[in-house]
Amino acid sequence: MEGIIIPRVTLEEIKELQEIGRATFSETFAHLNSQEDMQEYLKQSFSIEKLTDELTNQDSLIYFAVADEKIIGYLKINLRQAQxxxxxxxxxxxxxxxxxxxxxxxxxxxxLYQKALDLAYEIRAPYVWLGVWEENYRAIKFYEKNGFTVFGKHPFKLGQDEQTDLLMKKIVTVVSESKTAW
Ligand SMILES: CC(C)(COP(=O)(O)OP(=O)(O)OC[C@H]1O[C@@H](n2cnc3c(N)ncnc32)[C@H](O)[C@@H]1OP(=O)(O)O)[C@@H](O)C(=O)NCCC(=O)NCCS
Known part of the structure; x- marks a missing residue:
């Protein structure tokens, strides 16, 4: 797909962020979870208060994917204490x-992933990591395709439901002056 831009999200765009956040999360997981758990999660995790905290945290970076002026996806990166x-x-x-x-x-x-990886090179991060629901097979395949491997697990609560996230990482090795990912 061509002509996609990846701008940083500003506080003025908080409503748009809330909208794409809720829409993509429920599209991905609604059919796999109870309606109550889903509603509770969508309400809390994408509240204006929570998103304001995220957008004003200097260690978090949020980007939209925009095609023809339509927001079609987003990326959230955490650094340092925001992890x-x-x-x-x-x-x-x-x-x-x-x-x-x-x-x-x-x-x-x-x-979007390339944006995160570029930033990892820029700040010379030793590795990129993430948590992904163990039953989110498409996303796991996507990360494996991009060189991530599983290094642990952690519990994740969706409403009242305790789920398990796989922790995956990709080493970003810096070689002399030029930086290369293996
Ligand atoms: C995971 C995700 C970000 C990948 O983004 P994407 O833009 O679809 O990535 P790609 O275009 O590289 O597609 C990934 C793979 O899924 C397959 N795929 C995805 N959607 C498809 C569709 N509608 N029809 C056919 N194939 C599809 C592609 O064939 C591709 O596999 P390939 O590289 O072997 O060809 C995206 O699927 C997504 O947003 N999923 C829902 C949210 C989610 O689970 N996020 C991760 C939470 S941890």
């Missing part, structure tokens, strides 16, 4: 990478 689990302080976490269903398979996720 959701204690990791190497210099590592980079991809907390969210979501594309609207009708645009799946068109490499939009790949573009």
């Amino acid at each position: 959701t689990e204690k990791q190497n302080n210099d590592a980079l976490e991809i907390e969210r990478i979501y594309v609207l269903k009708e645009f799946h398979g068109l490499k939009v996720g790949q573009l």
Whole structure:
């Protein structure tokens, strides 16, 4: 897919972020979870208060994927103290990478992922890591395709439901002056 831009999300765009956040999350997981758990999660995790905290946290970076002025996906990266689990302080976490269903398979996720990887090179992060629901097979395949391997697990609560996220990482090795990913 051509002509996609990946701008940083500003506080003025909080409503748009809430909308794409809720839309992509429910599209991906609603059919796999109870309606109550889903409603509770969507309400809390994408509240204006929570998104304001995220957008004003200097260690979090959020980007939209925009095609023809339409927001079709987004990416959330956490650095340093903003990482959701204690990791190497210099590592980079991809907390969210979501594309609207009708645009799946068109490499939009790949573009968002590339944005995160570019940043990892730029800040010389030792590795990129993320948590992914163990039953989210498409996303796991996507990460494996991009060189991620599983290094652990952690519990994740969706409403009242305790689920398990796989923790995956990709080493970003810096070789002399030029930086190369293996
Ligand atoms: C994971 C995700 C970001 C990947 O983004 P994407 O833009 O679809 O990435 P790609 O275009 O590289 O497609 C990934 C694979 O899924 C397949 N695929 C995805 N959607 C498809 C569709 N609608 N029809 C056919 N194939 C599809 C592609 O064939 C591709 O496999 P390949 O590289 O072997 O060809 C995207 O699928 C997504 O947003 N999923 C829902 C949200 C999610 O689960 N996020 C991760 C949470 S941890």
